[in-house]
Amino acid sequence: MKVKFMGAARTVTGSCYILETQGHRFAVDCGMHQGVEEIEKRDWDTDIYEPRRIEFFLITHAHIDHSGLLPVMVKKGFRGKIYATPPTRDLLEIMLLDSAHIQETEAQWKSKKRLRHGESRTQPLYTQEDARAVFPLFVDKKYNQPFEPIPGLKVNFQDAGHILGASVVELWVKESGKESKIVFSGDIGRPAQLLMEDPSQIRLADYLFLESTYGDRDHKDETQSLNELAEAISFSYARKEKVIIPSFAVERAQEVIYSLYLLSKDGRLPKDMPVYLDSPLAIQTTEIFRRYKEYLDESTREILQKGEDPLSLPQLRYSQTPQESMSLNGLKGPAIIISASGMAESGRIRHHLRHNLWREGASVVFVGFQALGTTGRKIVEGAKTVRLFNEEIAVKAKVYTINGFSAHAGQSQILDWLGHFQTRDMKVILIHGEYKAQQILAELIRKRLGCEVCIPDYLEEITLELGEKLRRVEFPEKAAPRIDWVFLLQDLEAKVAQLRGRTAQLEAKELAEQAQLRDRLLELNRDLSEIVSET
Ligand SMILES: [Zn+2]
Ligand SMILES: [Zn+2]
Numbered sequence: 001m002k003v004k005f006m007g008a009a010r011t012v013t014g015s016c017y018i019l020e021t022q023g024h025r026f027a028v029d030c031g032m033h034q035g036v037e038e039i040e041k042r043d044w045d046t047d048i049y050e051p052r053r054i055e056f057f058l059i060t061h062a063h064i065d066h067s068g069l070l071p072v073m074v075k076k077g078f079r080g081k082i083y084a085t086p087p088t089r090d091l092l093e094i095m096l097l098d099s100a101h102i103q104e105t106e107a108q109w110k111s112k113k114r115l116r117h118g119e120s121r122t123q124p125l126y127t128q129e130d131a132r133a134v135f136p137l138f139v140d141k142k143y144n145q146p147f148e149p150i151p152g153l154k155v156n157f158q159d160a161g162h163i164l165g166a167s168v169v170e171l172w173v174k175e176s177g178k179e180s181k182i183v184f185s186g187d188i189g190r191p192a193q194l195l196m197e198d199p200s201q202i203r204l205a206d207y208l209f210l211e212s213t214y215g216d217r218d219h220k221d222e223t224q225s226l227n228e229l230a231e232a233i234s235f236s237y238a239r240k241e242k243v244i245i246p247s248f249a250v251e252r253a254q255e256v257i258y259s260l261y262l263l264s265k266d267g268r269l270p271k272d273m274p275v276y277l278d279s280p281l282a283i284q285t286t287e288i289f290r291r292y293k294e295y296l297d298e299s300t301r302e303i304l305q306k307g308e309d310p311l312s313l314p315q316l317r318y319s320q321t322p323q324e325s326m327s328l329n330g331l332k333g334p335a336i337i338i339s340a341s342g343m344a345e346s347g348r349i350r351h352h353l354r355h356n357l358w359r360e361g362a363s364v365v366f367v368g369f370q371a372l373g374t375t376g377r378k379i380v381e382g383a384k385t386v387r388l389f390n391e392e393i394a395v396k397a398k399v400y401t402i403n404g405f406s407a408h409a410g411q412s413q414i415l416d417w418l419g420h421f422q423t424r425d426m427k428v429i430l431i432h433g434e435y436k437a438q439q440i441l442a443e444l445i446r447k448r449l450g451c452e453v454c455i456p457d458y459l460e461e462i463t464l465e466l467g468e469k470l471r472r473v474e475f476p477e478k479a480a481p482r483i484d485w486v487f488l489l490q491d492l493e494a495k496v497a498q499l500r501g502r503t504a505q506l507e508a509k510e511l512a513e514q515a516q517l518r519d520r521l522l523e524l525n526r527d528l529s530e531i532v533s534e535t
Pocket of ligand 1: 185
């Protein structure tokens with residue numbers, strides 16, 4: 001059996017693993033690549049997936065970094081089945097449409113700019129129509145309802161405790177008389193997470209494909225996170241400013257509301273502080289959560305049974321239309337605004353950040369993972385300004401990073417989950433993590449469990465043969481595109497030299513114009529100093 005890593009290899013996004021066995025070819029997940037430009041380019045390079053040759057997809061959960069390229073696959077000729085749990089299917093229907101809408105809006109915006117420059121239009125990666133073409137291919141499979149998509153292959157979904165309907169995928173593959181068991185962790189949930197059950201414990205696997213998002217660190221505990229959220233609220237409430245919470249629409253937004261419900265029961269949420277859920281997607285998601293009560297954890301079900309609703313608050317308001325969202329910009333007085341996207345890369349949250357980030361007394365509360373290169377990551381790492389809608393916005397608001405809300409297991413929780421496996425000689429393949437975090441986790445796994453661990457790279461292939469070491473089949477150039485630093489720096493030096501040769505012309509300019517040029521150069525100089533100090 002062969003596995004090819006189409007994404008989420010030494011990076012977090014783009015989960016997709018194509019497996020080949022006995023003439024069959026299928027894939028686990030089909031995620032979008034997100035983050036820095038080099039990674040996002042991969043979304044446009046999808047012929048290498050050979051979509052027509054993929055027989056079926058197994059989708060672990062509805063997050064876009066695990067499912068967002070399904071419309072591209074269908075557009076390029078994939079016609080097979082897509083297996084997922086019922087809540088995953090329902091969530092995917094709204095999320096893929098939302099993702100398509102974002103693609104369309106971005107393409108429109110880019111096209112306008114390109115047309116002004118006399119260039120041709122930009123096409124969206126996919127449209128809402130492409131997204132709709134995916135829906136008829138879904139096949140529902142509940143947890144613990146094993147099925148055989150092709151002869152010789154058994155599949156079972158188990159609760160991953162990550163988001164509603166998220167699965168760990170167990171695969172039993174028969175090859176030349178021998179059966180091997182492969183487990184894809186999907187994203188493993190944080191135990192004791194609000195709303196979700198703890199991840200299912202699995203005991204056997206020959207090969208484990210393990211997520212490693214937080215391979216290098218643990219989360220703060222939940223009580224501390226709740227306290228920090230309360231602190232942000234009282235900080236901005238006292239200053240009559242807003243609390244802005246960039247949040248994934250799915251799961252996190254519901255968890256944030258649940259947390260506000262807990263704070264409100266404790267008297268730590270001022271009754272006259274309105275809470276706005278400014279995300280149609282989050283509003284629809286909340287409805288889906290209500291539809292699948294049996295997928296929620298026991299304590300949530302108990303609260304629901306008592307007739308209370310932890311997904312609601314007396315002061316909670318939904319803002320559906322763009323007009324409703326825009327009216328929040330002029331809102332006076334303290335308020336909490338929960339909006340998407342969670343990494344502030346797109347969506348309505350960017351407007352709220354533009355209106356509040358520069359205000360002292362406002363707070364921005366990050367409640368999720370911030371990938372490298374995203375606006376969220378820049379703010380979390382202390383950027384003095386960030387670019388929003390072609391404008392540099394000062395970061396004066398108080399920034400909170402509350403990672404106790406994570407839907408991912410932290411380092412020791414991953415190791416605990418791993419501890420339930422009892423198969424000797426299990427091989428661990430680390431996926432879905434940044435390389436640094438993966439190296440740290442790999443070392444811990446080798447030391448504690450003595451397993452063979454490998455960290456594959458983008459487009460790498462490995463063979464899985466029982467009793468054999470993992471064998472790397474191919475390592476294409478594409479996996480590690482190099483940045484030509486020598487050229488880049490020479491070019492920069494040449495430009496500085498040109499300017500040096502033109503000091504007479506510079507001095508001949510009007511004083512005001514000289515001052516302007518000087519300021520631009522000083523700004524460049526500051527940027528350069530920062531880059532030098534970071535390397
Ligand atoms: Zn996820
Ligand atoms: Zn993920």
